[in-house]
Amino acid sequence: MTLELALNAIVSGFLLAGLYAIASLGLTITFGLLEIPNVAHPTFIVLGAYCAQFANSLGVDPVVAGVLFAPAFYLGGMALYQAYYHSFERRGRSNTLQSFTFFFGIALVLQVSLILAVGVDLTSVRAAYIGKSLTIGVVTMPYRLVVPFAIGTVVGAGMWLFLTRTRMGLAIRAVAHDADALRIVGLSPTRAKGRAFGIAMMTASLAGAALIVVSPVDPFSGTQYIGRTFAIVVLAGMGSVPGTLAAALVIGLLESLVVTFVGATWAPGVAFAALLGTLAIRPSGIFGMAR
Amino acid sequence: MSERRGIIGALLVLALGAMAPRVVTNAYVFYAGFVALQYVVIATAWNILGGYAGYVNFGSGAFVGLGMYAAIFLFNGMGAPLWVQILGAAFAGGLLGLGMGYLTLRIQGVYFSIATLALTTVLSTVIVNWSFVGGARGATVLAAQPTVWFPSIVSYVFFAMLVLAVMSLAMARWMERSWIGRGLAALRADENAAECAGVPTLKLKLLAATISGALLAMAGAPYPYYASYVEPDSAFSINYALNALAMPLIGGTRNWTGPLIGALLLSGVEQAATVTIPSEINLLIVGLVLIGFVVMAPDGLLGLAARAIALGKRS
Numbered sequence: 287m288t289l290e291l292a293l294n295a296i297v298s299g300f301l302l303a304g305l306y307a308i309a310s311l312g313l314t315i316t317f318g319l320l321e322i323p324n325v326a327h328p329t330f331i332v333l334g335a336y337c338a339q340f341a342n343s344l345g346v347d348p349v350v351a352g353v354l355f356a357p358a359f360y361l362g363g364m365a366l367y368q369a370y371y372h373s374f375e376r377r378g379r380s381n382t383l384q385s386f387t388f389f390f391g392i393a394l395v396l397q398v399s400l401i402l403a404v405g406v407d408l409t410s411v412r413a414a415y416i417g418k419s420l421t422i423g424v425v426t427m428p429y430r431l432v433v434p435f436a437i438g439t440v441v442g443a444g445m446w447l448f449l450t451r452t453r454m455g456l457a458i459r460a461v462a463h464d465a466d467a468l469r470i471v472g473l474s475p476t477r478a479k480g481r482a483f484g485i486a487m488m489t490a491s492l493a494g495a496a497l498i499v500v501s502p503v504d505p506f507s508g509t510q511y512i513g514r515t516f517a518i519v520v521l522a523g524m525g526s527v528p529g530t531l532a533a534a535l536v537i538g539l540l541e542s543l544v545v546t547f548v549g550a551t552w553a554p555g556v557a558f559a560a561l562l563g564t565l566a567i568r569p570s571g572i573f574g575m576a577r
Numbered sequence: 578m579s580e581r582r583g584i585i586g587a588l589l590v591l592a593l594g595a596m597a598p599r600v601v602t603n604a605y606v607f608y609a610g611f612v613a614l615q616y617v618v619i620a621t622a623w624n625i626l627g628g629y630a631g632y633v634n635f636g637s638g639a640f641v642g643l644g645m646y647a648a649i650f651l652f653n654g655m656g657a658p659l660w661v662q663i664l665g666a667a668f669a670g671g672l673l674g675l676g677m678g679y680l681t682l683r684i685q686g687v688y689f690s691i692a693t694l695a696l697t698t699v700l701s702t703v704i705v706n707w708s709f710v711g712g713a714r715g716a717t718v719l720a721a722q723p724t725v726w727f728p729s730i731v732s733y734v735f736f737a738m739l740v741l742a743v744m745s746l747a748m749a750r751w752m753e754r755s756w757i758g759r760g761l762a763a764l765r766a767d768e769n770a771a772e773c774a775g776v777p778t779l780k781l782k783l784l785a786a787t788i789s790g791a792l793l794a795m796a797g798a799p800y801p802y803y804a805s806y807v808e809p810d811s812a813f814s815i816n817y818a819l820n821a822l823a824m825p826l827i828g829g830t831r832n833w834t835g836p837l838i839g840a841l842l843l844s845g846v847e848q849a850a851t852v853t854i855p856s857e858i859n860l861l862i863v864g865l866v867l868i869g870f871v872v873m874a875p876d877g878l879l880g881l882a883a884r885a886i887a888l889g890k891r892s
Contacts, residue, residue, distance in 0.1 A: 373872040384871040391868040513695030
């Protein structure tokens with residue numbers, strides 16, 4: 287009986303990791319690579335969830351909606367980076383008290399706007415696969431977890447290929463490494479960063495769709511993900527995509543085991559303990575280099 | 578000279594506060610005054626780490642909530658009087674600040690900020706699961722009539738908060754003018770350079786985190802007496818975290834008067850706003866004003882005033 291519980295906990299933790307991976311990939315780019323502490327990212331994921339919900343109310347599949355809204359999120363991300371660049375980076379005030387607070391303020395304004403627009407009630411989406419599940423032996427896998435897992439895996443693999451195989455991806459990793467060197471070879475660091483920010487924001491649209499497929503969402507859903515996503519990015523080793531997937535797996539499994547054997551109310555503590563533990567013991571993370 | 582002026586000023590404010598319950602009969606003055614003074618303590622406490630050292634605490638609400646629950650714990654457990662509750666809260670908050678600081682301040686400031694962001698969720702989870710302090714239902718605290726001097730419990734906690742406010746302002750003013758403040762200013766400007774010049778940066782950061790955490794928790798401690806009912810959602814509300822950040826940034830973070838001005842101004846406006854507009858719109862406005870200030874006036878109102886004076890002299 288306990289074995290069966292443990293097996294189910296491990297499988298659902300594994301599936302949950304897909305959602306956590308896609309929720310964290312945007313931060314792997316903005317915070318991990320560009321060192322811009324975009325604490326508003328989880329709130330943008332919630333915005334993505336509401337966009338998917340809106341499209342779903344018109345009859346569109348939530349995952350398709352996530353893809354459809356991605357270009358708009360890309361443009362939004364570029365615009366947000368421009369605002370950040372002109373307010374802070376260009377004046378040499380990046381990574382200051384004010385630049386952190388800027389993103390905190392954006393998150394707050396976005397969250398309150400969502401409350402004013404849609405209220406504080408939980409909303410959910412409808413799709414053929416939600417509510418059904420796949421049973422193999424004693425293990426039950428709900429499709430509402432399998433679908434986000436698939437999205438997480440595909441986007442994670444795509445992001446890794448993009449960052450290691452394409453010119454734009456290489457430029458983004460180069461700007462993270464040495465912005466001045468990029469200028470010397472004739473590329474604009476600001477443009478590379480702007481695109482990176484836009485791509486990070488695109489993942490928020492997809493992550494939002496995945497989030498609302500997994501469970502109903504309210505405007506406060508983002509707060510749970512602040513600790514979780516940052517814990518994953520730090521545990522991964524800043525800016526590492528394979529690390530992000532591995533760290534998402536660690537957090538997903540730990541949380542699922544805690545939910546099954548300790549109690550659901552203690553789950554938020556897992557990511558926080560992982561974050562503090564990583565910072566105290568190995569700040570460079572699993573896949574990170576010393577910095 | 579200036580030391581003596583500060584002490585006289587502080588004593589004068591305390592004497593006026595002690596006289597107030599004998600003169601003022603309108604209870605609303607004490608209810609509103611308590612909130613304003615609580616924010617003076619919170620803004621000043623936040624600024625000791627945020628303004629002086631440049632390390633952003635996004636989780637002030639967690640420290641304030643911890644203070645409230647430390648007070649409830651001591652009240653439920655042994656019926657401790659208010660001053661014991663405040664000391665207990667200071668101890669718990671200082672310990673939390675020190676612990677968080679020790680784990681995260683050794684690397685980069687950004688990690689400390691991120692950890693504080695997640696702290697509120699974690700602490701409120703602990704409280705929700707802890708039935709001794711009321712759990713999710715909340716806790717009712719019925720304080721006995723305090724003394725003959727104070728006619729009501731609200732005037733009593735008002736005076737307690739006034740003492741805390743004067744104390745935290747004095748603490749901030751003293752730190753600013755001592756070697757501690759100079760050390761913190763040096764590490765804010767350039768941490769590596771400060772370290773090389775012999776400033777004990779880690780010790781100073783931990784000291785600031787401990788004092789700031791203790792004062793934040795102390796600001797929460799009298800609240801259970803004030804409200805007589807506390808539940809986790811309101812104790813750990815976003816309002817504290819946001820205002821703790823917004824007030825110093827709007828007033829000015831470089832010296833002790835900035836948070837004071839910001840706290841009095843913003844809590845006054847918010848208090849007027851609560852009777853006229855919904856609290857969400859109030860939050861939205863504070864958020865937008867905060868973004869406006871960090872982008873356009875990084876040194877707050879005091880910075881704007883200094884710039885205006887400089888312009889006036891030149892022309």
